[in-house]
Amino acid sequence: MEFEVNGARRTVDVDGDPAAVDVVRDRLGLTGTKLVCAGGVCGACTIQVDGEPRVSCLTPAARLAGRRVTTVEGLSGHPVARAFAAEDALQCGYCTPGFVVDAAAFVERWRALHGTARPGREQIAEALAGHLCRCGAYEGIFRAVAAACAGDHDTAPTGSAPDGAGAAAVPRVEAPEKTDGSARYTTDLHPDGLLEGVIIRSPHAHAHVRSLEAGDLPLVPLLPPDGVVRYIGQPVAAVAGTDRAAARATAARVTVDYEVLPAALDARLARTGEGPPVYEDKASRKRAPGSGETPQLVPARWRGNLRGPSAMSKRPALAVRRIQEARTKYPERVVEGVFTTAAQTHTPLEPHACLAHWADGTLHLQVSTQSVKAVAELAAERFGLPAERVVARAVHVGGGFGCKMGLTTDVVAAAELARLHGAPVRVVLDRDEELTDGGYRPASRIRLAMSVDAAGDLSALAMDADSDGGVSVGGTVAALARFMYGKAPRRLRDFDTVTHRPPGAPFRGPGGPTMCWALEQAVDEMAHRLGQDPIALRRRWDGNPKRHALYDHAAALPLWSGRRGGTGRFRRGVGVAAANWLYLLDPVTEVELAVEDGIVVARCAVQDMGTGSRTVLRRAVADALGLHEARVRAEIGHSDTVHGPTSGGSRTTPSLVPAAADAAARLREALGGSDVAARLAAAHGVRVTGRRPRDHRGFALPFTLGGVAIGRGFTGSVQVAEVEVDTRLGRIRPLRVWSGIAAGRIHEDRLARSQCEGAVVQGIGYALYEERRTDPVTGRVLTDNLEDYRIPGIGDTPEITVHFHQEGFDHVPGGGVGLGEIATLPTAACLANAVHDATGWRPYDMPIRPDRLLEGLGT
Template sequence: MNIPSRRGFLGGVIALGGAATLPLRADAESVAKSGTPAPADLAGADTVRVNTQVNGVACAETVGADESTLSLVRERLGLTGAKLGCGQGACGACTVLVDKAPACACLLPAVALEGREVTTIEGFGEALHPVQRAFMAHDAMQCGFCTPGFVMEGAAFMDRWRAAHGATEPSDAELAEALAGHVCRCGAQVGIRAAIRDACAGRFDGPEKEAPRYDARAKVTGAAKYTVDVMLPGMLVGKFLRASTPHAEVVSIDVSAAEALPGVKAVKTFVMAGAPIRYEGQALAAVAAIDEATARAALAAIKLELHQRAPVISAETALAADATIIFPGGEGAASASEAPVMKAPWAGNLRGPTETNLLAKPKRAAKALAAARAGEGQLIEARYTAHNQAHSCMEPHAALARWDGDTKLEVWLSTQSVDDMADALCERYGLERANVRVRADHVGGGFGSKAGVDQEMTTAVDLAKLAGAPVKITFERWEELIVGGNRPEASVNIALAADADGNFGGLDAEAYNLNGAAVGGSTGLVLRLLYRSKNKDVRDYDVLTTTAPGKPFRGPGGPAGLYALEQAVDEIALKRAEDPITLRKRWDPNPGRQRLYELAQASPLWRDRDAQRGEGRVRRGVGVAAAAWPYFLSKGTRVELIGRADGVFVARCACQDMGQGSRSALSWTLAEALGVPRSQIEVQFGDSDAPRGPASAGSRTTPSIVPAAEDAAKQLTEELVELAEDLFGVKGAVMAHGGVDHDAGRLTWAEILARSGERRALGRRRRDDDGYYFATDEFGWGKAWPGAVVVVALEVDTATGRVRATDGWMGLAAGRIMAPPVARSQGLGGFIQGLSYALYEERRLDPKTGLQLTTNLEDYRIIGVGDTPNLEVAFDETPLDGVRGGGAGLAELATIGVAGAVGNAFAHATGVRLRSIPLRPDRVLEALRQ
């Protein structure tokens, strides 16, 4: 861990972006050139003077034994393009070049830089490296947090490649190997691979082109600022003391020694004697101190006495007759859901069933199943199990709070909702809305884990108040993996029947959601979304365990629920010896998916699937799955559009872009609505001072902001048409592309605005024509049903148990697509995340202590570039009826169906149905052996 000195933090306050502003010391250059090592002797010292060059400028710093190169460039020099991702050399977010070779700056001691040259992403300058231009053109990014690291590695690789091979294309395997040290959580691997390949081949040696993504340039240059990058004068480091045991009772907690440590400015406790500890990582106390080392020392000085209790980590132990009850009386459990938690009975650690049978026809389902059990039609009864997945955003949860007196509060937060968080802070601290500002210029991924009021925010605010100074809390990777958020493990017992005619007969499903210390699992509910009007009896149960509370994760319940349902449907099709797509076409009334089924069935991938299975060691299989997700929106969304006198249109909304491309959705649609190039659109997000914006949760950002922005554009252009007549005295002015046509010619918006001066309009997210299933003032559940169909091809090495996805196709029918290249990236990202979930990721716990074993990005496996297959995303852009703006969001739809398709592809390849994921080699071999 980087242990910057207090001086280090102060030094980082001024962002030293350009070479000219780097500190240049007289002695540095001569020492570096002469090769004389910095003074140090065998007696040892606490610090060493290091002379190095950073981005071409000499730099002399006194560093400790453990200070990292990353700390030096970020904290001391303010070069924040390189990020701390995992702290272990596994993710590559910190990559810099040392003597032109890539290195993990988080592990490289600054001491080692003596006489060497460091290049950070900022050192590439404004001209841009071809790899940067290629990343922009290929949209090889989403949240952008990992992008500088990928670019550094890619640039170093390209330079070496060109020197050895000229302007030729490296193979996928060579690219995979070159990028092996990098993790992209959003799933931009396809674009990244293509970008570096094309840069190597010389296709980006020419001038920079406009990127489809609004903030691509900021991301490839490292200029994009995330919460972790914000540094304020006098800022303190906040840290949590977290439970290192999953289940206990606090006997005593004594923070006096921590408070007495020099440099400790505030201490806060969350538990007192008698309080329960219900999961590893539960926050017990927090400190604010002048630097990281002091904060750690303070945590170590807290005296804690616990009465240990038995961990409860599996459904078996949780439901055993003698199980320790984690929430006696069912009081106090958090919610793993973003929807309101429905009432349900408790029985020990079991909560449920949650009724989800409104209009589901459970009696008819039971009748159909009884008929099938009596031999009519086909029946499948099975249990499907999906594991626990960590959100593991590349930017960890982070909050920086600054008070101005007792009434004004400013918070920088890695959040999915600046607006909701500002509301929450007002309520919690009794502040005026005008005096609270929440900011998130860039957000390094969220996936649902940053949508709520979380402890890092409230604690940073509390500590800042206590300390009288700004406090920043940044999760370490182990914290992110343990308590940063997870998708609950789930088991689904399914009975599914087809009637004698091969129609959908009935479904009975019982889902057990292992949400950890939380309730509100919704895996079963998801089974209502597909084959929507059919006969079903669906029940959800929560099984409480002593693990970190689950959080909403990109389609909560979706991947596990559809993994179960879509495999069961596949099994019925197999029993009927029927093409699984043909069966779905009969069962699934959704018009969007009907069109996608046609496309999928016609694709060579599907058509040739039986011919390519193979009988040897490596088997190849192709599987399909369907996906459905509701369409949500934030009704209260407002977008302000400002036509500036210089002809630039500025859109303002208290929205945020965590990588999904919400800024781009506005820049594309506004450019179209106004008839101006995208370069004339400026999108200002990430600030709660702007007009009401949506939370980026429930796939509702785009269908909320785009109609509001188009409404603003309509108002503003109507005003400009009138102004054209008033100010220029023209007659017959009518709106035209980029301005107005009038009897005597044409005026551009810029010409009108130059004369009129700045003009503003506030757009509203107007009501959908068909109304809503459910709505509040802010929230709406619209009456459209976007759909997806996923096809996955994979190979199974029956000798090693390795499963490798080779190809994939995803059709998305979500209506109008606002910014196609960026939407494609989101589709690919969902696809890749789904593959990662089905094939590699898995939280693992020690069965005895209940402690989490996957606490770093080496043990917690996220899909790499080398595991990412060829993928294709197709959009069916038939507008969704009744949806204002014509399109719904894609985020969740694009990921929830993938695991089911993987499961079906595995069964197709091997003839063996594996009803649990991930498809680990040990599990695969075991299944094949039987």
Template sequence: MEDELPRRREKFPFGLAHLGLDEVEREIPADEPPPLAPNAELTQIGKDIRRWDARNKVTGAALYTVDVHLPGMLHAAVLRSPLPHARIRSLDLSPAAALPGVHAVLTVVEPPADGASMVLRYVGQPVAALAADTPALAEAALRLIRVEYEPLPFVVDLDGARRADAPIVYPDSEWQKSPSAGLPAAASDLPITGNIRGPESKGSRGDIGAGFAAAEIVVDGTYDTQVQTHCCLEPHAIVAAWHEDGLDVWMSTQFTAGVRAQLARHFQLPLSRVRVRAEAVGGGFGSKSQIGVYGRTAVALSRLAKAPVRLVHRRDEEQMDSGNRSSSEQHLRIGARRDGTLTAISLHSYGSAGIAFGAGVGNMVTALYRCPHVESRQYDVFTHAGPACAMRGPGNTQGAFALEQGIDELAEKLAMDPLALRDVIDPSPVRREERRMGAESIGWTRCQPPGADQGPVKRGMGMAQSLWSANVQTNAACELRLWRDGRVEVLSSVQDIGTGVGTVLAQVVAEELGLQPEDIQVRIGDTEFPSGPPSYGSRTTASITPPARTAAWQIKEALFRSVASAWQVDPQRLTVQDGWIHLRDAPQQRISWQEATATLRTDRISAVAGRSDDYAGFRSRSGDAAMALNDLGGVQFAEVAVDTETGVIRVERVVAVQDCGRPINPLQIESQVQGGVLMGVSYALLEERILDIHTGWMLNPNLVDYKLTGAWDTPQIEVILLENYQGFSATDAYGIAEPANIATAAAIANAVYNAIGVRMRSLPMTPAKVLHALGAVSGGPH
């Protein structure tokens, strides 16, 4: 057990670097390195280092899953349901199987255990799949499959699904087979009535009635957020090769080790016989976290055909059936005393993850602000639509849109500045400093009363806050290999989905070994290497950089022993810097890195290190997942211009003040924050899955009709990073992807209110909604 290993006490830097650092003492495992100095004293960590895979990506040399071509490889195609709800009366695969060049055909939809007819529950649900010599032949063969559907009543909208006479998505207990979206409100023991499941009440506390009775000011409102789809540039893709020795898979995935475990379990194979590779991944915001139906289908086809099989989603399949951010309807009520102290928060939310469950709106209302009486009742509503899945800040992104507008509305009623109110109710000293820095940068003192601008184009300013847990994957490891010729390799199955984890691994190892990042060969994205963490939940850097540094430190200590033996000195007298090993007290006595490694007794030495617990312990843990004691926060400010004649909102500037513990590569972190802001702008103003309530079909399943933020919509983005040292791990680094996205839409909504004096409580904030809101306020059409 970890707590039975030898330990020692060390003093770590503690606090916000720009305000001056203190020290904190921690007890750490004896086989882990001493504390790192602050970034200002380091040579590689905390510096803007070029991405390790930049050259391969810009030259086209990077190998994505769609670039994998194996000898004898077949191409898969999937037959999908044209109906949102139907019973399959008959399914004949034989005409397709008889077509020359078709090597495997199978049924994808699972029959009920009682032998009843198979039921389909959304347009695009996989029915059958096949593998053929060419993509064109596979598509032609699909048209030969004969299916008799019995159409059934369906409902695809939230309001309709809650009606007493609504078509039921899951009769009896069949809902228990529904996929979990991996989101809040996904507890397994919630009651279900009709299509409504819940409520999930996690975080509720106190007496809500007493809380509102004590309130002197109350605000309430209803907020709606839409379904946002995953739009990864690289679609979901897999190449599966079943063979006598096991299974090889190349996959665009956010979790190679997790996919390996799921495949081994599903196909009853030992972990050692499943290999998963993801050399380059073209984006993933949560939808590529699991093996999925499409992944299991490709493997099953490969096993049946006895040949490698390639399955790649078309863009319409990607939009309809690769997951999405669930919708929400939030009824929020907040009570406070006149000094700003909160007395009660009540949230009743309804959301749909389609046929999945987990449409909650996170823990913003229960965890962000200090309040003694909190009621959180979050309901899932099943509809005949494709299942949702985790998506960048799942739940909290929707929750922030409502809560942060409600807090601003409360501030207005209290005649308080929104920042001053948050100073009263927000217990986080880090966010307090972030508010101060962001306000200074954006010029918050310029903020005018709502609607004060004259003329048709009105400008406004707003802000909002984010909250996300500092997540850690304890099943995360790195191997460090040092060769006699001086070559250094860092190996882990962790995958780089574009966030730059390979770069930070090279920086951490180079810092410890006194080398340059380009001296480190990064080998990741392959389950032949030690298991790496997933690239989701803002946990990757926090999970993989500590073991990488620990392994590098252990290798360095071994090298020091080898050199010390040759020099006949104490290894503790040695140090390494800029590629030279020398004596601390006699730096003129030195040898180069290559000369030092030549003293090794064997051609290669290696060290494998795993992620230890945070030095101060975890707040909670479940299996391989744990939550650190600190949260990941952030404060964002937005400036907007609203054309009251056209209804067009233009976000002109965003200031994002974020913290993620110790920043390893500030340039990459800024890129992450910019991406989160752009996704938030897109969510706030443009993106929306539109389903035809009469057919269940998605009307915009492409990147022409489904609108995304483009170059014209991109605001000026200023990123301010805090160095927030806590002394929790060997690197003290944590994630930033989710917090960078959570607050953006809420900040924009508050800025729009400041510009026009009208609350926008529904996403996306389209020109039509703006004009409608303005018309409603003025008492007539605008």
């Protein structure tokens, strides 16, 4: 078949009827076109065929014969690509090429009809409705497309760096690579001799594997030591082939002899401790995966399939007594309820992926991970190698949100298969595997009771939270309520209900959005009971001065005092919610600076999954040395350099920036003066290493937890949201969200805003759409594609305004801490309170589906 691709004539063999995406990626090497959903839902594989956008995963390659095809690589230098880079319309960048291809077609149509008039949000959203961005970078995309339509990026910016060192700066260092498709992710790498690995997974929720029969086929077992599989989709073994089809054919020849066992699939039964045991003994319980970052930090007893309680209480007996007395004497002073949340799946658009090969006794890993240093260390331990014999790389990572930390199965399978075959092997999860076994925020059931005294002050709080994370444990939902609203007595108990379903994993503020769903609705209900303004009540109860500043700002918003309620079909409401989060850091973070050919190269074993670590590091060094940023290059994502933090727990920036400043001071001293720029040319080879200094007041604990230190002080967030409720169809449309964030100094404003905007979008998905479902009879995950598991699209995005309060962390070197978690914690509760404000109905169950809303309204 012959056709034109990006202006060049190409001839390819299309025997076997491949999809266009396979030809474009695998045979032509144009890997900017990404395969994500394989169902035409996400838009990441979009190409233009004769100028019209098409999803290449559903387009037969044969349909391209004689046509003119344009991929994102053919749009390099297009005004839309420049706009996306300049307006920071991206985070991890995995979905970005598809957006650019479709947006370029829209801009050209728009300009032909409307000249340089700017389209509105609705017109842009309609044009890009077929695309998904799990990072939630939609606000930047709105700006970029509008700016491109207006002609703001018709001409390339002129170079502004000294000595011709580079073009004008963009908000994100790697943005040009991500917008033109040249950024290479693990899924894009294809070295010579590559084999593709696939994982054989259990079709049973509970079974003992008696044997694996593969004949003479090379096979890697992936079973736990006891040989028991505990959920459908659990890895059993891995095989490899010349391509995925060959590997699947090999997998089909493997015979697994299962002794099928009774399965515990009912979470309600598990809460009683009953049902077939998921973990039969202490040894198997210790191997249980964790749904939090510290899975079994607080000891808890087991009773069958119920683990807990683990408690973080303050004077629990007094709390219970006060609530009981208030129930009897002053029932109007008590708010009680049972709140539930569905499981929320991480859904990074780049799935778990690893490419492994062995060379001269060294294991090399190219891996999509949030913890490149930890992966290398754990792999060395797993394979019995010296630390220097494992090198991990994560140059570009297509999202993670907490599920890509540690030595995941794809890494183990790829490494074992590569050693077995003596060839490079890549293991990439399919989308159904990702949605089944890639991780999720556990579902929950929270029983809450709250009482106030005669003065209207919080007198007691009780919260029992059951986390439903399948075979995983370590839910910390109730525990987080210890840190909000003063020092009133409270009984806080966390339980894990264990079932034969896939494991949960840490997800952006583990336990935080879930806890806020219950607590912040209860506080809102108490404000209504007391006849008080919900912001004013929170401000009175909350002793945190950083959040006081946010409350004051929120109370003055026209949004807060705007029109509410109504009696017609469409009703508007405004809600508020608050949250806090721990300040975490990696206290042994290092940054190495080396002068190479007149450039300062900053190295650190950190990775960038879209949060901007590369940019933060580069600019922190440039600012500290007084250099133009083009004179600094950041090299990250390599485990064989100085220690860097994991991208999780909002600890990357507060770990990196102080270490970079220390390294810059050491380099300045080594160069013997203040004018660093003038000395670089003669300083080739100079190398220094800076370390993250301690905070001025030390840390909150004298020890670290898994290498993580807890700093003094909490970050804070206050959010206000306006929604429109369609009382006939049960639909909720978020209109505006104001997000106030108190996390100290903001080092990169545009990137920080993008983080916070994306956090709000993920919170909207949690509140309104996302619901992981499993078959109650078999335990199979039913929402294993991006049609059945819905994440927010650009049309679901309200206008988002982010306000930063930059005080309160003067004791931290650099003055700023992480904000990735805190920005998403209150969103779902904020929307629920807005729905209540609009309708008078309180949503206790999340997501707030149309059927639930209509039932609650009695329609």
